[in-house]
Amino acid sequence: MGAGHHHRLYLPGDSVVHRLPPQCKLLAVLAFAVVVVATPRERFWAFAGYAVLLLAVAVVARVPPGYVARRMAIELPFVVFAFLIPIIGMGERTTVLGLSLSVPGLWAAWNILAKATLGVIASVLLAATTEPRVILIGAQRLRLPSLLVQIAMFMLRYLDVIVDEMRRMRVARESRGFAARDFRQIPVIARSAGALFIRSYERGERVHLAMLSRGYSGQMPIIQDISASARQWSAALALPAVALAVLGLAL
Amino acid sequence: MTSVHSLEVKQLAYAYPDGTQALFGVDLSIARGERVALLGPNGAGKTTLVMHLNGILTAGHGSVAVAGTPVRKDTLKEIRQRVGLVFQDPDDQLFMPTVRDDVAFGPANAGLRGEELDRVVKDALDRVGMLEAADRPPHHLSFGQRRRVAVATVLAMAPEILVLDEPSSNLDPAARRELAEILRSLEVTVLMVTHDLPYALELCERSLILSGGVIAADGPTRELLADTELLAAHRLELPYGFAIPAV
Numbered sequence: 001m002g003a004g005h006h007h008r009l010y011l012p013g014d015s016v017v018h019r020l021p022p023q024c025k026l027l028a029v030l031a032f033a034v035v036v037v038a039t040p041r042e043r044f045w046a047f048a049g050y051a052v053l054l055l056a057v058a059v060v061a062r063v064p065p066g067y068v069a070r071r072m073a074i075e076l077p078f079v080v081f082a083f084l085i086p087i088i089g090m091g092e093r094t095t096v097l098g099l100s101l102s103v104p105g106l107w108a109a110w111n112i113l114a115k116a117t118l119g120v121i122a123s124v125l126l127a128a129t130t131e132p133r134v135i136l137i138g139a140q141r142l143r144l145p146s147l148l149v150q151i152a153m154f155m156l157r158y159l160d161v162i163v164d165e166m167r168r169m170r171v172a173r174e175s176r177g178f179a180a181r182d183f184r185q186i187p188v189i190a191r192s193a194g195a196l197f198i199r200s201y202e203r204g205e206r207v208h209l210a211m212l213s214r215g216y217s218g219q220m221p222i223i224q225d226i227s228a229s230a231r232q233w234s235a236a237l238a239l240p241a242v243a244l245a246v247l248g249l250a251l
Numbered sequence: 252m253t254s255v256h257s258l259e260v261k262q263l264a265y266a267y268p269d270g271t272q273a274l275f276g277v278d279l280s281i282a283r284g285e286r287v288a289l290l291g292p293n294g295a296g297k298t299t300l301v302m303h304l305n306g307i308l309t310a311g312h313g314s315v316a317v318a319g320t321p322v323r324k325d326t327l328k329e330i331r332q333r334v335g336l337v338f339q340d341p342d343d344q345l346f347m348p349t350v351r352d353d354v355a356f357g358p359a360n361a362g363l364r365g366e367e368l369d370r371v372v373k374d375a376l377d378r379v380g381m382l383e384a385a386d387r388p389p390h391h392l393s394f395g396q397r398r399r400v401a402v403a404t405v406l407a408m409a410p411e412i413l414v415l416d417e418p419s420s421n422l423d424p425a426a427r428r429e430l431a432e433i434l435r436s437l438e439v440t441v442l443m444v445t446h447d448l449p450y451a452l453e454l455c456e457r458s459l460i461l462s463g464g465v466i467a468a469d470g471p472t473r474e475l476l477a478d479t480e481l482l483a484a485h486r487l488e489l490p491y492g493f494a495i496p497a498v
Contacts (some may be wrong), residue, residue: 124453133348153348160390161342206343213305213336213355221359223352223368245444 009071009127015215016235017061017129021228022138024236029126031240036118041111046250050243054121057239063128071124079115082109132156137226138235150220155205162200169196255319256280257412258304259438262313264464265299273299275464276313281412283318286434286441288451288472291461292486294322297416297444300461303332304414304442318411332361335405337415341397345389350381350400353389357408375407376400379433392431395426399433412440419447460485 017025032050039046058068089105126135133156140147169192180189263277273296279283291297302308303315306322315322317333338344347353354372363371375431376382379399389397398418405413418434419427431454434441451458451471460468460475462485468475475481477495482488489495 083288115347133352136348142303156348157346157348157389158342203343206338206340207346210336210338210344211356212307213331213334213405215331215360216356217328221356222364223347223355223359 009124010131011063011067011128013062013129015061015129017057017125020129020232020236021226022130022134022139023141023226024138024228025126025130026135026138028236028239031237032122033119034241035240035243035247036115039115039250041107041114043247043250046246047114049246049250050118051121053239053246054118054125054241057125061125061129063125067128068121068124071128072117072120075116075120078112082112082116085109087113099208121181131135134226137224140220140222141226141228146219153220154155158200158203162196162220166192166196254283256316257283257285257318258442259319260300260303260313261315263300263310263315264312265303265308266311267299273464274303274311277460277461277464277466279466279469281440282440283411283440283488284438285457286443286455288455288458289312289442289444289461290446290448290451290458290475290485290487291444292350292446295461296464297461298384300338301414301416301444304412305331305336318491332357332408333411335408335410335413337398337405337413337418339420340399341389341394344401344404345397345443347389349386349388350376350392351385353400354385354404354407357404361408371407371409375403378406378437379403380429393426395422395429398422398426398430400434402430406437406439410439412442413437414442415442416444417447418443419445421452422469446487448482448487450494452476452495 033054036047036050039050058065085108086101086105087099089102089108091105092103093100094103094106096100130138133153136149136153136156139152140146173188173192178185178188258279260277263274264272265274266272272317277296289297291301299308303310303322304317306315306324306327309322309324317330320326320329320333322330325396343355347356351372354375355368358368358371372385373382376385379402381396381403383400384392384396384400389400392400402413402415413435418430422430427450431450434443434454439476441455443451443455457470458468458472458475459466460481467485468481473495476489484489
């Protein structure tokens with residue numbers, strides 16, 4: 001096995017969660033997110049319940065809390081936005097620590113923060129226990145439009161290649177004395193971006209030729225098929241099912 | 252003629268849609284099991300010719316036949332099974348997330364599944380010495396390793412003829428020698444497009460010189476490369492300090 005080379009979101013392991021077929025996990029996370037989003041924001045206990053559920057999944061999957069926390073950085077822009085709402089919000093106001101805040105704004109901020117955080121944790125757990133290419137196999141199994149799956153697959157394969165190309169272009173620029181210091185240099189960067197786009201487009205054409213040469217006819221062949229048993233489905237769907245039960249109790 | 256040739260090209264001419272004529276009547280045939288080098292300077296039409304061999308371009312005039320099957324719209328699927336094209340940049344050829352998936356792509360398109368597919372993939376990777384890398388993403392391999400995997404991707408389709416576009420480009424000396432050893436060990440017809448003349452001499456008994464869109468010379472590699480005037484007339488030359496070794 002090719003050890004040591006993993007996607008940075010993936011945490012290699014052999015837990016029950018790791019072994020579940022990707023289509024089960026994908027559907028479970030999606031259903032869980034729907035339940036979370038559908039929960040009225042006043043039901044604090046329900047959100048606490050969901051958090052406990054995710055904690056349980058993390059424990060079973062042996063994903064350390066610090067690992068999840070670091071990868072939640074993606075949520076930061078939403079957090080900043082959420083903190084701004086009560087300050088700029090309208091309507092009835094209240095004073096917290098000397099700050100005049102909007103009450104509807106506070107509710108909206110809580111709503112965004114709670115739901116986004118739960119959704120991001122669920123996604124991070126999915127990514128930590130499922131390799132990206134395996135997630136795509138799951139997407140294929142769930143009959144997502146094959147064109148979308150193929151685009152995602154190529155992105156996964158060629159992102160590093162394109163980033164490399166971008167780095168080489170930057171080195172070439174800087175070797176000739178260019179340094180991006182202020183706005184006046186934007187045209188140079190823009191031209192580089194254009195060149196990168198054309199290079200990538202041409203690569204796309206060559207890749208297409210290579211695919212045609214090996215018998216591609218518009219459909220990705222199914223090379224590795226992962227089928228799921230009824231037990232695996234019920235294990236995965238236990239997460240949204242329990243979440244739904246929590247919601248029922250809280251209502 | 253008694254036996255069927257692996258590749259038979261007759262009077263092939265082609266002009267690009269913009270009117271540039273690239274091929275002016277190419278004639279060549281390659282017997283089964285032969286390893287032939289196609290030499291020529293940049294712009295001689297080598298790549299255009301290669302694109303005709305598996306029907307990516309279709310002949311403007313003349314014909315191409317692989318193991319007796321003419322390259323036509325209705326035979327494309329079969330032709331692409333039989334002609335294994337190895338592109339110059341392995342990043343163009345290796346488009347799947349892992350080495351294993353990539354090697355499986357061709358045979359899976361041909362309908363292989365399950366254990367049989369697995370066996371074909373393992374066998375192809377084994378023949379290029381890359382079996383251990385099966386589960387790695389292509390991006391994490393060295394350039395030489397990627398080129399070897401690219402060869403495996405077409406070997407897995409059990410082609411009648413292997414067509415390599417500049418196989419030695421960008422390889423360091425050791426990777427170049429390793430690839431040569433692999434190519435020599437394969438029992439398959441090979442057409443190697445290159446301007447690396449020593450590599451042609453090392454691997455191919457026979458060479459063709461494509462120049463100005465026609466086959467300008469066809470003969471034993473050793474004799475062609477010894478003919479300095481012939482080489483010079485077609486913008487080919489041996490590297491500095493290189494002499495054709497005595498037999």
